[in-house]
Amino acid sequence: MSKILIVGGSSGIGLATAQLFAERKHKVTIASRNAAGLDHPGFCKVNLDFTDKAAIKTFFEVYSDFDYVIVTATTPLAMGSFLSINLTDAKKSFDRFWGMVNVARYAAEHPKNLKAITLISGAAADKRGAFVTYLATGSTPRLECIG
Numbered sequence: 700m701s702k703i704l705i706v707g708g709s710s711g712i713g714l715a716t717a718q719l720f721a722e723r724k725h726k727v728t729i730a731s732r733n734a735a736g737l738d739h740p741g742f743c744k745v746n747l748d749f750t751d752k753a754a755i756k757t758f759f760e761v762y763s764d765f766d767y768v769i770v771t772a773t774t775p776l777a778m779g780s781f782l783s784i785n786l787t788d789a790k791k792s793f794d795r796f797w798g799m800v801n802v803a804r805y806a807a808e809h810p811k812n813l814k815a816i817t818l819i820s821g822a823a824a825d826k827r828g829a830f831v832t833y834l835a836t837g838s839t840p841r842l843e844c845i846g
């Protein structure tokens with residue numbers, strides 16, 4: 700049995716992943732911002748905002764015995780043609796990148812049982828053709844970006 704933390708585990712890919720691991724008798728903790736969203740049976744739950752560096756740091760100082768840490772949490776991406784994108788929204792798109800950095804950084808500081816950190820990216824991490832302007836390209840790191 701492994702201990703698995705899924706940041707973003709209250710819905711979508713994170714929740715489906717949590718359910719698969721729980722079915723296989725692993726101990727799964729799901730984390731996200733909204734308490735109501737965490738109301739799924741069979742998991743440990745924790746309210747965490749992965750963009751809150753201090754909260755992530757403190758969490759891993761206290762809970763440092765995960766075998767696997769998975770991040771599926773996402774923040775809204777600003778997409779569109781370069782001239783149409785609101786730059787404030789575009790800057791916020793990179794919160795996802797830094798959220799993942801926060802989790803990877805502070806989980807890795809406590810490598811007691813840690814075997815892997817998995818970061819789930821999306822379409823915005825794809826390299827696009829010359830005429831496609833995703834300003835958010837690269838805002839979701841592939842694993843090799845981290846280390």
Ligand SMILES: NC(=O)c1ccc[n+]([C@@H]2O[C@H](COP(=O)([O-])OP(=O)(O)OC[C@H]3O[C@@H](n4cnc5c(N)ncnc54)[C@H](OP(=O)(O)O)[C@@H]3O)[C@@H](O)[C@H]2O)c1
Binds near residue numbers: 710
């Ligand atoms: N859906 C697809 O078909 C697909 C395909 C390929 C890749 N992806 C990628 O996979 C990832 C997950 O997609 P999804 O469809 O599963 O997303 P989703 O259903 O919207 O789930 C996002 C999860 O992240 C949590 N979250 C959001 N902001 C957070 C924050 N600041 N701190 C902690 N948790 C936060 C959400 O809960 P709270 O709002 O309560 O915090 C929720 O649990 C995304 O990066 C997406 O681009 C998705």
